[in-house]
């Protein structure tokens with residue numbers, strides 16, 4: 199019997215995630231060429247000029263595309279996601295405190311989580327804040343002639359700091375999505391939109407129960423009809 | 424090796440812009456790109472007004488922040504102390520323009536490069552003078568070797584009581600009407616450059632390195648414990 203699967207992300211949530219993720223990776227890989235001198239030397243001036251053009255072109259979809267997809271495609275779930283990210287309870291802090299052991303594959307008991315666990319909420323908040331910072335400082339750099347020299351001068355260290363910190367967060371994010379045996383089932387939620395029921399139960403217990411309760415209500419309503 | 428520098432005697436400068444134009448002609452610059460500029464100042468209130476002229480250009484700093492921030496190594500300080508830009512290597516990111524404390528760099532939108540005064544290094548190598556020095560009718564500019572105590576430059580600096588802009592290769596004889604506060608300030612690395620290069624870059628690289636290390640450690644531990652199979 200094929201494993202039961204439950205829907206986690208609709209098409210627009212997934213498109214929004216990947217339009218952000220892909221443009222972010224392009225921006226990071228092209229931007230870091232200006233930070234690591236060895237990498238810059240490898241590319242040479244011609245390569246760097248090309249990377250700059252890619253960086254500048256990616257700025258448009260990075261800034262606008264994800265927001266447009268979420269607002270037009272799936273405003274209700276995007277709003278729910280934001281609300282959940284901003285709601286923190288005791289279990290969330292306990293989860294964060296216990297999570298490093300889980301990250302390294304050590305034995306640990308994690309408190310039950312909703313649709314988004316506390317780590318995902320933290321990652322979401324960092325991503326939102328970081329993206330606003332990157333877009334704001336990036337556009338200042340692109341439109342530098344319209345800003346005062348002091349603003350442009352400080353935009354650069356902020357842009358670099360945001361890029362390098364978010365680059366570090368991205369490495370952890372990719373590891374959890376693809377490499378970590380406990381959590382890598384979650385990548386299917388962002389690809390096909392569905393995860394195994396077992397994964398949902400074990401990693402997002404509160405969400406799974408709400409999902410089942412919702413299904414039951416629907417079924418009972420169908421019976422009555 | 425020579426250590427090149429320049430003296431600008433502002434008691435002689437009449438603000439004719441000859442230096443600006445001769446330099447533009449020699450380097451074939453766009454009209455909006457000026458390696459050396461002439462600024463006029465007025466002090467006091469009418470009828471007691473005094474005026475003065477100050478010229479500015481690349482100061483060929485001892486520790487040029489423009490060279491520090493250049494991601495391609497296009498801007499470099501040579502052994503003879505001249506700060507140059509290899510225009511073939513420049514990608515037009517304009518980091519140097521922000522980093523310069525003297526606003527001495529210009530963006531050339533046609534070539535998508537940043538340019539500045541090169542002390543006419545290739546002419547100097549052939550024993551010639553920089554264009555601005557050659558053209559100055561009032562002989563307000565003297566170029567030469569600061570290390571050679573017998574050079575015309577070194578002798579003029581001593582005899583005319585010139586002020587060195589500290590940390591740079593430029594000396595001024597201040598105009599009679601204006602005090603030294605109208606001259607470019609002594610060199611100080613801009614705070615944004617220091618934080619960016621000394622804290623953000625090394626700190627950020629450390630954060631990325633630690634994250635990569637943590638991921639590798641996690642992969643190794645998970646593989647040893649579970650053979651990498653899903654938990």
Ligand code: HEM
Nearest residue numbers: 225226229230232233250257332333336337339340358361
């Ligand atoms: C998360 C997304 C982004 C990342 C990871 C990123 C990364 C970087 C990095 C690492 C640098 C080099 C900084 C340094 O040399 O210290 C850089 C430079 C720059 N970035 Fe970004 N960036 C992002 C988004 C943007 C956006 C949205 C814009 C424009 C709207 C932008 C415009 C620029 C500009 C203008 C520069 C200066 C260098 C140049 O002109 O090529 N960036 N970026």
